[in-house]
Every structure is written in structure tokens, then in C-alpha cells.
Amino acid sequence: MSDPTAPGPLAATAALMADPARARMLAALMGGQALTAGELARIGGVTAATASGHLARLADGALLVVHAQGRHRYYRLASEEVAAAIEALGGLAARLAPPRPWKHGEAARGARLCWNHLAGRLGVTVHQRLTGQGWLTPAAGGWDASIEGRRRLAATGIDLDRAASARHFACDCMDWSERRPHLAGGLGREMASAWMTRGWLRRAAAEGDGDILARRRLSLTPEGARGLHESLGIDAA
Amino acid sequence: MSDPTAPGPLAATAALMADPARARMLAALMGGQALTAGELARIGGVTAATASGHLARLADGALLVVHAQGRHRYYRLASEEVAAAIEALGGLAARLAPPRPWKHGEAARGARLCWNHLAGRLGVTVHQRLTGQGWLTPAAGGWDASIEGRRRLAATGIDLDRAASARHFACDCMDWSERRPHLAGGLGREMASAWMTRGWLRRAAAEGDGDILARRRLSLTPEGARGLHESLGIDAA
DNA sequence: CCGCCATTTCGCTGCGGCCCGAAGCATCCG
DNA sequence: CGGATGCTTCGGGCCGCAGCGAAATGGCGG
Numbered sequence: 001m002s003d004p005t006a007p008g009p010l011a012a013t014a015a016l017m018a019d020p021a022r023a024r025m026l027a028a029l030m031g032g033q034a035l036t037a038g039e040l041a042r043i044g045g046v047t048a049a050t051a052s053g054h055l056a057r058l059a060d061g062a063l064l065v066v067h068a069q070g071r072h073r074y075y076r077l078a079s080e081e082v083a084a085a086i087e088a089l090g091g092l093a094a095r096l097a098p099p100r101p102w103k104h105g106e107a108a109r110g111a112r113l114c115w116n117h118l119a120g121r122l123g124v125t126v127h128q129r130l131t132g133q134g135w136l137t138p139a140a141g142g143w144d145a146s147i148e149g150r151r152r153l154a155a156t157g158i159d160l161d162r163a164a165s166a167r168h169f170a171c172d173c174m175d176w177s178e179r180r181p182h183l184a185g186g187l188g189r190e191m192a193s194a195w196m197t198r199g200w201l202r203r204a205a206a207e208g209d210g211d212i213l214a215r216r217r218l219s220l221t222p223e224g225a226r227g228l229h230e231s232l233g234i235d236a237a
Numbered sequence: 238m239s240d241p242t243a244p245g246p247l248a249a250t251a252a253l254m255a256d257p258a259r260a261r262m263l264a265a266l267m268g269g270q271a272l273t274a275g276e277l278a279r280i281g282g283v284t285a286a287t288a289s290g291h292l293a294r295l296a297d298g299a300l301l302v303v304h305a306q307g308r309h310r311y312y313r314l315a316s317e318e319v320a321a322a323i324e325a326l327g328g329l330a331a332r333l334a335p336p337r338p339w340k341h342g343e344a345a346r347g348a349r350l351c352w353n354h355l356a357g358r359l360g361v362t363v364h365q366r367l368t369g370q371g372w373l374t375p376a377a378g379g380w381d382a383s384i385e386g387r388r389r390l391a392a393t394g395i396d397l398d399r400a401a402s403a404r405h406f407a408c409d410c411m412d413w414s415e416r417r418p419h420l421a422g423g424l425g426r427e428m429a430s431a432w433m434t435r436g437w438l439r440r441a442a443a444e445g446d447g448d449i450l451a452r453r454r455l456s457l458t459p460e461g462a463r464g465l466h467e468s469l470g471i472d473a474a
Numbered sequence: 475c476c477g478c479c480a481t482t483t484c485g486c487t488g489c490g491g492c493c494c495g496a497a498g499c500a501t502c503c504g
Numbered sequence: 505c506g507g508a509t510g511c512t513t514c515g516g517g518c519c520g521c522a523g524c525g526a527a528a529t530g531g532c533g534g
Contacts, residue, residue: 008257008260008261008264008330009327009330009331010254010260010263010264010323010326010327010330011254011255011256011257011259011260012330013326013327013329013330014251014252014253014254014255014260014326015251015255016251017247017248017251017255018248018251018252018254018255019248019491019492020244020245020248021492021493022248023244023245023247023248023251024245026247027245027247036510036511037510037511037512038509038510038511041511046492046493046494047493047494047495048510048511048512049493049494049495049496049511049512049513049514050492050493050494051511052511052512052513053492053493053512053513054492056512062329063329070500070501070502070510071500071501071502071509071510071511072501072510072511073510073511073512081325081328081329082329084325084411085322085325085326085328085329086247088318088321088322088325088326089247089250089251089322089325089326090246090247090250091318091322092250092300092318092319092322093245093246093247093249093250094246131375132375136375171418172409172418181379181408181409256521256522258522258523273480273481274480274481274482275480275481278481283522283523283524284523284524284525285480285481285482286481286482286483286484286523286524286525286526287522287523287524288481289481289482289483290482290483290521290522290523291522293482307480307531307532308479308480308481308530308531308532309480309481309531310480310481310482
């Protein structure tokens with residue numbers, strides 16, 4: 001007989017996100033970077049001892065994965081699904097408590113990272129442009145790229161082979177600030193990384209972690225704006 | 238100064254789902270029906286007094302909405318976003334603990350309700366057929382229907398005007414058992430309701446709530462299988 | 475108008491968890 | 505090899521909250 005009071009998988013997973021310190025850690029990790037236990041302790045606002053316990057629980061629950069390197073232990077989100085669930089929950093919360101609409105400023109709405117891919121208004125604009133022009137075509141479980149689409153994307157510096165080697169080449173991820181999908185999957189990841197190495201996007205510094213969203217914020221450089229206009233016909237603000 | 242230990246919106250929302258009794262109630266409400274406080278108390282495995290407190294918190298957190306009718310109070314999920322978040326979280330949990338793969342039997346994988354629209358293998362098949370044939374075309378924030386698509390869908394008894402009056406005509410919702418999207422939005426809702434009134438789909442009874450998923454399970458009738466074959470060219474198992 | 479029923483409010487008890495300080499390992503550096 | 509740093513484990517204190525029974529509220533039927 002299974003205990004009828006046993007916490008189902010849903011409750012167990014939700015409980016992992018239900019603690020303020022853990023939630024802050026997860027939010028910080030939505031920036032896509034791997035962070036050390038110490039950094040996460042500071043972000044969570046707890047001592048190293050407490051943070052260690054939290055991180056162990058999150059890793060045990062398969063929300064995080066650890067990578068030991070020397071005397072540091074780097075934690076990062078375990079998968080795209082985890083990021084999507086956090087994004088979905090965060091979006092829920094945002095919609096019901098908009099008393100201070102965007103205290104983070106409009107900056108975070110413009111462009112930011114969602115786990116490892118591009119989100120925010122720019123991410124949504126790219127999604128609409130690519131699908132609207134037929135450069136991405138519906139495929140099982142997501143999108144595929146047309147011939148012309150591959151040409152255009154390659155012109156922005158994206159390695160399409162690497163994008164195709166991901167579990168999904170391209171699929172939708174709901175953007176919680178724009179309420180429209182942006183691109184996740186291998187293509188989403190490559191867009192973010194290629195455009196950052198090319199200098200089209202820059203992390204909006206802000207090492208002082210006064211704000212959790214700060215780590216996710218991106219800014220489009222002038223070269224990026226020009227590049228996106230020329231190769232994809234996108235005119236970003 | 239805002240309290241740095243204040244539970245952010247993410248943690249607050251997650252906490253609402255983190256209690257076993259509340260999670261069971263939410264899971265039951267994923268069937269799309271509105272249930273009374275008493276029924277939810279039984280499903281949650283707690284007394285009416287305890288359940289009342291839980292339901293008040295869920296409603297206060299905007300996860301549920303109440304509808305008072307006589308001396309009964311009917312609770313249902315507040316929105317599509319809430320259902321999507323629960324589905325995302327549930328999917329996370331399912332992937333990391335598949336020791337007993339599908340104790341609910343394969344039945345629930347075949348066809349079930351997700352909030353108010355069709356999910357499961359059938360839902361995914363319909364999604365693939367409609368998009369693969371070009372009967373649904375990518376549009377801002379989801380899908381639009383082509384001329385031929387409208388003709389085919391209308392032939393199955395769907396009221397397209399009512400579907401179009403929803404916030405989204407059609408958009409993707411990730412299916413946690415199939416790992417592929419099925420159709421949500423107005424069209425998803427109309428598909429489920431039209432096909433059920435037409436007798437193509439039937440709720441798989443099971444009033445004895447021994448199983449939470451039971452309330453969501455659907456079965457495709459012989460007429461339904463024939464109808465889907467003739468109008469959409471779908472051959473469901 | 476009175477009693478029944480579904481639901482909520484109140485007061486209380488008990489468990490689970492979050493948190494920290496101190497101690498124990500592991501790793502890097504001089 | 506010894507000290508410093510990063511992280512984890514251990515032990516104990518404390519608060520929050522889920523749980524119940526009992527009593528109050530509000531609708532319904534005779």
C-alpha cells in the first residue's frame with residue numbers, strides 16, 4: 001500500500017522551488033551560467049552551510065547538476081525542461097502581482113537570456129520574423145529550417161550543425177514578459193552564443209547582484225542591430 | 238526597504254503547489270471540471286475544514302477561481318497559464334522518477350484532457366496532422382487556420398467563431414507524456430468540447446476517484462475514429 | 475420558522491523545515 | 505608541510521503551517 005499522504009511528484013518538485021532562498025538561486029541560474037556554491041549562498045542570502053543543504057536537495061531532485069572543478073563546485077540548471085518550468089511558474093506569479101510593473105526597468109524586457117537561449121522582446125521578434133517569413137517550418141515537436149532559412153541563419157554566424165545536434169533543433173519557449181514564444185532548442189542556444197561571441201549581444205554587466213534579473217539582461221550592440229537588419233531584416237529598437 | 242528574506246513571487250507560487258493535499262486538488266482540477274469544496278476535500282485526503290483553508294489560499298494566490306452556487310462552492314483552475322505551469326511541473330517530476338512507468342496504464346497516454354483541451358497521444362497526433370498538412374499556419378503567438386483547415390475543422394463540428402473569440406485561437410501546450418506539443422487555446426477547447434458532444438470522445442467514467450488521472454482520461458469511440466479518419470485523415474489507434 | 479447540509483472560522487497541537495555555528499574534508503598555494 | 509579557502513556534515517533552536525474538532529455562518533427544504 002502506498003501512503004496516501006505521500007507527496008506526489010508534483011508536490012515534491014514544487015516544494016523544491018517553494019523556499020525563498022532556493023527560488024533566488026534558481027532565478028539566478030536562469031542566466032544560464034554555472035555558479036559556485038559560494039556565489040549561490042550569497043545570492044540566496046544564507047550561509048554556506050545552509051546553501052549547501054539547499055543545493056544538495058536541488059541536485060537530488062534533478063533540478064540542478066553539479067560539476068566539481070578543483071575546490072569549487074559549479075551548479076547549473078539540469079535541463080531545458082527545468083528552465084521552462086521555472087519560467088512558467090515565474091510568469092504565473094508575474095501576472096497576478098503587477099503592482100510595480102517592471103521595477104527591473106524596461107531593460108530586461110528588451111533582451112535577456114532564458115536558460116541558454118535568447119528571450120525578451122528581441123527573442124520574440126526573432127521568432128516572429130523567422131516563422132513569419134517561412135524560414136522556419138513546423139516540424140514534429142518544433143521547427144525545422146528551410147533552405148533560405150539556413151542560408152540566412154548561417155550568415156549571422158550560427159553553426160547549424162551544432163544546433164541540429166541538440167535534442168530539439170528548435171522549439172517554442174513561452175516568454176513570460178511578452179506572452180509570446182521565443183526560440184529554444186539547439187538553434188536558440190546557438191543564436192545566443194554566436195551573437196554574443198560576434199559582439200552583437202553583450203551581457204549587461206552588473207556584477208553587484210543587487211538584482212537577480214541583472215544576470216540575465218542582455219544589450220544589443222550597434223553592430224548587432226546592423227547585423228540583424230542586414231541578415232534577417234530585423235529592425236530592433 | 239524590502240525585506241530580503243521575503244518570498245519572491247516564484248517561491249510564493251511554488252509554495253501553493255508544494256503541499257501534497259493541495260497538489261492532489263490541483264491535479265484533479267486539471268480534468269477541467271469545476272469541483273465542490275467537499276469533493277476536493279475527499280480528493281485531497283483531508284477534512285472539510287483543512288480543505289477550506291487550502292482552497293482559500295489557492296484562490297487568494299489566483300490559481301483557482303470560485304463560483305458560488307447555492308450552498309455549494311465550485312472551484313476550478315483560474316486560467317490556461319495555471320494549467321500550463323502545473324503541466325510543466327508535473328512533466329519535470331515524471332521524467333526524473335520513472336521507476337514505475339505508467340502505473341496508470343497506457344490508457345491515460347492515449348487521450349486525456351489538459352485543463353480544457355485535448356492532450357495525450359491523440360492530441361499530439363492531431364497537432365502533427367493539422368500543422369503537417371499546412372491546415373494550421375504559424376502566426377503571432379500561435380497558429381492560424383488556412384482556408385482548407387477551416388473547412389476540415391468545421392466538418393468535425395467545431396465552431397470556429399467561438400474558437401477565434403478566445404485569447405489565443407490556437408497555441409502549443411507541451412504534452413508531458415508524449416514530449417511533443419498538442420493544441421491549446423480556443424481551438425483546443427472547441428475540439429475537446431465539440432468532439433465530446435458529438436460522441437467522438439467520452440470521459441472514461443471512473444467516478445470512484447481511486448486515481449487522480451482517472452478524471453482526465455478520455456476514450457475515442459468507434460464513431461470518433463471513423464469521423465477523424467474521414468474529416469482529417471487521422472488514423473488513431 | 476426550524477432543522478439539515480455544505481462550508482468556513484477559530485483555537486490548539488505537533489511535525490517538519492529552515493537556519494546557524496562549529497567541526498570535518500578536500501584542494502590549492504607558498 | 506602548514507595555512508588559507510571552499511564546501512559539506514553534524515547538532516540544536518526556532519518558527520511556520522498542516523492537521524483536527526468544535527462552533528459559527530449561510531442557503532435550502534419542509
